[in-house]
Amino acid sequence: MKSKTKIVALTEFITNVKRKEFIILTLLLPLILLTSMVIPLFFMQTVSHEKETLGIVDETGIVMPVLEERYTDYLIKEIANAEEARQLLENNNISSYIIIEKDFIEKGKVSYYSKIQLSSFSSANMNLERIVSDIAIENLLRNEGISNEIINKVKDPIEMERITVTKTGDEKETPFSFVGNYLLPLFLFMSIMNAGGYLLNGIVEEKENKVVEVLLSTISPSELLSGKILGLGGLGILQVSIWGIGIIAVTKILNIPLITFEKGIIIMIFFILGYFFYSSIFAMIGSISTSTRDSQQISAIVSFIVFIPMLLFFGIVQNPNMAFIRLLGMIPPFTPSIMIMRVLLTETPISDIIISIIILIGSVIVAAKIASKIFNIGILMYGKKPSLNEIIRWIRG
């Protein structure tokens, strides 16, 4: 590395590593990870203890006693008939009610009334349905003279254990695997966007306060740009390393399986190449922007494009080697995120990985060349945003 590039890289690294925003992001993100795992549990717990009242219109007389015994999610209150229940619901005396008709077992139907949409997706509601189903099963089978032991088996026949087969052996899935798999790519991209954002702001700031001319009187534009990209890249790697150490520590303590070393290396390759690719794009944006507001508008669009593949997460989980996903993994703006998710979630064919890496390296070289051409000229243009034609001319020239 040229010595001036090194000075720029070191200065960029040191100034930005001391920034409050950087420290906050680095420390806060793992905290968000933890809370995002804990909060759903917390909700499940508290909602079930929420003391709201469920009204029960029981025409059979057999359901109410069982519910009183087994159902704990809501307070329950027996109501004489449907009209009264409706009245109570409308007056908000109860939050919902269920009507159990005399022949509910034969019909195989009960009705649940609530003012809240989608309330049926709550665990409390699913528990209610399960208990009423159990009552039906118990009654149906007992009438056939079947033993309680068998009845209990029928009510809860099996529990499925989900195991992922990996190179290191079988691994039991835990809620952490889901959250970890989803959040890890997100984290890596937060880090890239963060470092890229610093690069962008730095360039625009130098343009805005005219420091760039003093800089360029001592250093060439390409030395300046590469110094910046390397320094901020170091920042990204430091950030990801801190998170990585945190993740390793947590998984060791909780004895949760971690991704393999090979996968980790491949993910890091995509992370670093992805950083170089996106930082070139950010450098281009910075060079043609005339103000911070300007650059933020354009970079918002870029971030959006970067995060689109994250929406495909569930598609990738279901069918990671689907042709569409494989193709997307070979189109540069999407390559890093798609490939990180594929590698993380499944055994990706090595040929796909190699092709993607080659395509990405090629794109990084092209993007860096274009970025440096635009940077060389754009960085000295104050006040006037260049037209697309002008930019194309710079790239050609």
Next chain:
Amino acid sequence: MNLGNKMNIIEIKNVTKKFNGVTAVDNLSFIAESGKIYGFLGPNGAGKTTTIRMIMGIIKPDSGEIKVFGDKISEQNKGQIGYIPEERGLYKKYKVIDLLMYFARLKGMNYTEASKNIDIWLDKVNLKDRANNKIEELSKGMQQNIQLIVSLINDPNLVILDEPFVGLDPINARNMKDIILKLKESGKTIIFSTHQMNEAERLCDHIFLINKGKKLIDSPISEVKKKYSKNFVTVEFKNKMPDLKGISIIKNLYYEGNKVEIELIKNADSNKLLELLLEKEDIKKYEISESSLESIFVEVVTNEI
């Protein structure tokens, strides 16, 4: 590096630069020798900043040759030129000491050498106690001084200042003048661009005047004055300025406060003028003078147009 007298510090040969088909600098040539102050003059848009940026190697000429210290501008000798651009700027969030260290290091100084020089310079401009302040916490004048230190930190032999007097209050302008003169005393070569003719007149040894990218004047200031000398009189009136229009021997008038610079028509008698003026108002001061650089500038540039 031989920096003996008469060495050509800058040599510009037939340099042309176009932007989008518009010629900014047109086949320009000049030479700057060591130990002198050069005034680089010209109206706005004449091509001064473009020329300076080409000397600094920030932009490349389309054709022609530029040599600095006898060599082509390169990453090695770039740091040997102290440069204050027209568009001045510093990192607002940096501490003074960090900023100066960054630029000193970029100019190729090692850490110990740099911190020694930073100390000396901060002391020189009375900003030693501000070393740990952020740039944005300094006044404009202080920032100006920091900018100056940035360009002079490694004791460059050539100092180029693009419009150094723009935006300075009279006190800071005087400081700037003192610094330029001190640099000359210590044997440096200084080039500054300006369109403030009075500053140029007081400071420069030599004048380059360009317009529309072309060189119009390239001579020592004494010769410029001799060559373009006209019949000039400077008059200061005791009370108010009378109406001077209608005096037939006056060719042109250049007002400056309560003074007026009067250009007489060729072969006119200045004693006759004095008589005519005394008829109008009492005179405090009457001086037969060489033509000012300003009037030369205006004449040369307007004739060109």
